[in-house]
Each structure stands twice: as C-alpha cells, then as structure tokens.
Amino acid sequence: MIRFSLACEREHEFEGWFKSNAGFDQQVAVGGIECPFCGSSQIRKALMAPAIAKRTRRDDQDAPPTSSGAATSLPSPTSAPPAAQLAAAVHLVRALHKHIEANLENVGERFAEEARRIHYGEAEERGIYGQASHSDVEALVDEGIAVKLIPPLPEFDS
Incomplete structure (x- = not known):
C-alpha cells in the first residue's frame, strides 16, 4: 500500500491509501476520490515528505522475510496525526450519509x-x-x- 498526501481544488489536505500509483490515477480519473471536507472530486497529490521506516534489531529477528528482505506493516489509525484522523472520520461520515440518502x-x-x-x-x-x-x-x-x-x-x- 502507498500513502499519498492529497489536496482538493480548495487546498483541503488529507491522506489516501492506494495499492499503486496507477490505482490512484484510475480512481481520480473516474471521480472515485472525494475531499472529506468539501466533497470535491478534483483531487491531486500534494507535496509530502518521504516516510522512511526505522528498523530495530527486534524487527530483524521477528519479522517474516519478504521478497526485498524488509518487514512491512500498516500504521494503526490511532498512530496517524490528528488532522489525518479527522479527515478519515469526516470521509467515513460523509460516505455513510450518501449511502443512507441513496438507499x-x-x-x-x-x-x-x-x-x-x-x-x-x-x-x-x-x-x-x-x-x-x-x-x-x-x-x-x-x-x-x-x-x-x-x-x-x-x-x-x-
């Protein structure tokens, strides 16, 4: 999974997780990504600093090997910054409202x-x-x- 910092046309910033860069491009092309703050589907990647994972000696001993020899894991929602947690929550509530209104x-x-x-x-x-x-x-x-x-x-x- 790849985490991208995203922004809408109104410069609201939020995060998104995608299987690949192509997966992000496909979802943007069909309007499948919406700003959790304003609902805009005009989304672009925002500038972000690369995340470099630290490895500990314990990681080397306990982690199952992957093809590259590195251990990977997804962060828990509570480890995300508060702004990202808020954006994710707003996105979920917005999706819930859309589902209710449609069904x-x-x-x-x-x-x-x-x-x-x-x-x-x-x-x-x-x-x-x-x-x-x-x-x-x-x-x-x-x-x-x-x-x-x-x-x-x-x-x-x-």
Whole structure:
C-alpha cells in the first residue's frame, strides 16, 4: 500500500491509501476520490515528505522475510496525526450519509411515528431515516424498535 498526501481544488489536505500509483490515477480519473471536507472530486497529490521506516534489531529477528528482505506493516489509525484522523472520520461520515440518502426513505420529523408504524406492521417494511428527539429515540428503544443514531456532517469553512 502507498500513502499519498492529497489536496482538493480548495487546498483541503488529507491522506489516501492506494495499492499503486496507477490505482490512484484510475480512481481520480473516474471521480472515485472525494475531499472529506468539501466533497470535491478534483483531487491531486500534494507535496509530502518521504516516510522512511526505522528498523530495530527486534524487527530483524521477528519479522517474516519478504521478497526485498524488509518487514512491512500498516500504521494503526490511532498512530496517524490528528488532522489525518479527522479527515478519515469526516470521509467515513460523509460516505455513510450518501449511502443512507441513496438507499433509505427520508421521513423527516415523522421518524418516530413511522418507525412505530413499521415495527407494529401498520406500514410497509422499509429503511427510513429522519429526525427524532432524544426522548423519542429512548422511547423507541424501550419499545424494542431498532434505532441507530447517525453523526451529523461537520461543517468546515471552505
């Protein structure tokens, strides 16, 4: 995997992981990469310093050999810089919102009422989303109705 520093047309910077340079080029060509801050699909590689892994004596002893003799591993998400963690989280929340909007019905402020109607067989079973107060959500959960809270999209200055 290759990690690239990326930037959108508005100069928001974030990271992306790709199988290869060609993989990045293919995804950019089809608009498959979006800025996690503003949603732009006009993405380019940003200037970045090369990452050089330090090897310890223990790495030499414990790591399985690869074709080049070097050990490789992916960093854990918590080892990424805070800005990269935020960008990754925003990207995931943005993708979640897009999936929900594309696949579920927005019932707006009638969410609690419609969830009950579906649960009790009074309305067609389907995926819905909308708004509900915390007390409505608690009441739905108490009635045994499955409810998932979706984090809002953060707003950023462009």
